Amino acid sequence: FFLQNKIQRIENLACVPSLRFLSLAGNRIRQVENLRDLPYLQFLDLSENLIEILKLDEFPESLLILNLTGNSCTNQEGYRKLVTEALPLLLDLDGQPVSERWTSDEEDEASSDEDKEFPELKGPFCSERGDPVFQGLQPPQSASPAP
Numbered sequence: 803f804f805l806q807n808k809i810q811r812i813e814n815l816a817c818v819p820s821l822r823f824l825s826l827a828g829n830r831i832r833q834v835e836n837l838r839d840l841p842y843l844q845f846l847d848l849s850e851n852l853i854e855i856l857k858l859d860e861f862p863e864s865l866l867i868l869n870l871t872g873n874s875c876t877n878q879e880g881y882r883k884l885v886t887e888a889l890p891l892l893l894d895l896d897g898q899p900v901s902e903r904w905t906s907d908e909e910d911e912a913s914s915d916e917d918k919e920f921p922e923l924k925g926p927f928c929s930e931r932g933d934p935v936f937q938g939l940q941p942p943q944s945a946s947p948a949p
Contacts, residue, residue: 812836827869834860848873849896853931856881858888866892 809829815821815834821840823862834851837843843862843886861868870876870891876896878884886892886900893900 815840833857836860837862840864856885858884861889863889863891864893865889868892869896873897 807829809826810832812826812834812905815836816839818843819840821888822842823845824837824840824843825845827847827894830852834848834853834857837846837860838864841864842861843864844866846861846865846867847869848871853870853873853875856870856875856878862946868885870885875881882895885895
């Protein structure tokens with residue numbers, strides 16, 4: 803935790819590439835930087851800083867929880883949508899669940915609808931369906947051992 807330490811820049815984190823949790827809340831950080839190379843970072847709290855403009859490509863895609871409350875960048879039009887689209891694994895943004903993502907039940911329901919619409923896509927493709935393309939094909943013969 804580096805809370806309220808008057809930190810102005812995010813730097814010198816390359817030496818801890820396995821970092822999973824980082825809280826820099828309540829500092830004087832003006833821009834998000836030097837986080838892209840933290841491939842295991844899952845929790846990032848940058849709340850109550852001075853971040854005005856977000857550079858979304860500076861965030862690692864591994865983030866699950868991100869808190870930017872108290873920064874003026876959160877007032878940007880379409881902020882929530884932009885962030886959630888840029889971070890595909892994000893589950894929580896600013897203390898709110900990312901509800902734009904499909905839940906497991908919704909995915910199952912969508913899959914079920916596809917099965918009804920395209921029954922030919924269900925099950926194995928080849929000989930069981932009798933496709934003429936696959937008729938007459940024989941499995942490869944293994945080489946006979948040399949005498």
